């Protein structure tokens with residue numbers, strides 16, 4: 328299932344790996360731990376430069392699942408451009424009846440979500456396992 | 464045994480803790496795991512700003528032991544001012560018949576020692592346990 | 600100290616790295632370091648998105664007794680500073696102890712947009 | 728990009744942080760990042776120790792296709808560049824792909840000491 332991604336995509340024994348084609352300091356790896364569940368694991372820094380790439384990947388995945396987990400554990404910086412992508416993805420997920428779950432472990436992700444009040448609006452989990460295993 | 468240290472020193476149940484009194488990005492903690500053995504555990508960055516503080520601590524300890532271990536595992540940067548302190552300490556240790564052992568784990572310490580050929584001249588160990596446990 | 604970069608999003612990370620290094624050495628709390636990085640990033644992102652083409656972004660950091668003073672400016676086409684109703688502005692006010700933005704006349708009839716912000720060593724921010 | 732700091736050892740770490748951030752984003756190998764940090768630190772340390780009192784240190788970084796070009800300068804009292812016999816100079820030549828240092832006449836009859844160095848993305852240094 329080839330999709331239009333801002334990254335080079337590679338399919339590998341059921342695992343979709345999206346690689347960083349430019350020197351963007353962000354990487355997004357997509358995998359499907361269960362039927363209808365997509366996990367997008369983000370590492371690097373999400374700012375004005377890299378947020379559009381994140382947006383491209385998660386928006387493309389919204390049509391492919393009924394649970395979308397965005398794992399931000401490996402994110403060292405989350406700026407307001409990144410927050411805007413999460414808010415927009417959340418709205419779009421609601422529209423398409425997809426459940427959006429965020430993994431927000433470390434301070435560099437938790438702090439921006441808390442300061443902006445987004446922890447009230449978005450569903451967050453401390454770890455990937457918690458997010459994937461949560462009741463639907 | 465109060466000594467003149469460039470840091471505030473604190474004695475605590477046999478453990479000498481030297482604290483960072485200024486905002487210097489270096490910390491040196493001194494302890495004695497065995498009779499005559501002193502371990503100076505350095506963390507932070509050793510550059511032109513902080514090397515004099517390191518020099519002060521290790522020179523003071525040279526009179527207090529016959530084995531001096533300088534544990535650099537927690538050092539994120541080691542510049543030539545820091546290398547010069549190690550070379551000088553090594554000479555001074557030889558003069559006083561003290562055995563100097565360095566713990567040089569990570570790349571940020573190993574690389575400068577290798578590039579300058581100092582791994583040939585100084586005795587290094589991969590971990591504190593290896594250094595403390597080495598035959599005298 | 601002063602950092603001058605091309606007004607391009609590719610350089611945001613280096614300005615954040617400078618902010619983090621200064622705040623760390625000034626013994627800021629971890630939350631305050633995180634907030635300063637985000638505030639600096641937010642101000643610079645606004646400046647970059649409003650900069651004239653091929654503009655330069657000038658950032659100044661001053662480490663004071665219990666706070667860091669950050670100011671940044673770049674040439675812009677508009678006489679209007681960013682709206683104080685925007686999400687970005689609310690983020691900036693939530694993250695900092697003081698923040699201001701305004702447009703001043705620049706050389707050759709151009710306009711210069713400027714941000715000025717203060718962040719104290721210990722965070723006591725209240726959120727949006 | 729350009730970084731201007733007071734010529735004081737307290738600012739070395741921020742210049743290293745900038746060097747590391749740029750090299751990391753330019754996909755330098757871990758050894759090459761480490762070498763660039765050390766070379767930049769060495770050049771700046773020399774400049775700081777030879778600077779006039781209250782001098783300024785100006786550092787410029789240019790990320791080129793497969794290398795980073797770093798140059799730095801500060802005002803100095805001497806017309807003599809650092810000795811090429813010194814330990815510091817040998818470290819610099821071991822760490823970089825090219826390095827140069829010289830003194831040029833500055834404003835008001837002062838002298839400006841300058842370092843210029845190139846570091847490639849992949850390290851193939853041979854050591855001292």
Ligand SMILES: Nc1ncnc2c1ncn2[C@@H]1O[C@H](COP(=O)(O)OP(=O)(O)O)[C@@H](O)[C@H]1O
Nearest residue numbers: 410411412414415443444445682684685686687
């Ligand atoms: N509470 C919020 N948290 C995160 N992002 C938000 C929030 N509110 C708005 N945004 C995002 O920020 C961007 C700008 O929002 P808005 O409030 O309209 O500011 P502006 O007036 O600058 O356009 C939009 O893309 C929106 O998705």
Ligand SMILES: Nc1ncnc2c1ncn2[C@@H]1O[C@H](COP(=O)(O)OP(=O)(O)O)[C@@H](O)[C@H]1O
Nearest residue numbers: 546547548550551579580581810812813814815
């Ligand atoms: N191989 C070396 N490794 C580490 N430090 C060294 C080495 N050789 C010299 N040094 C230290 O560097 C400093 C300067 O050394 P030197 O070769 O005399 O250079 P200079 O000519 O600049 O004084 C001295 O403090 C010395 O301890």
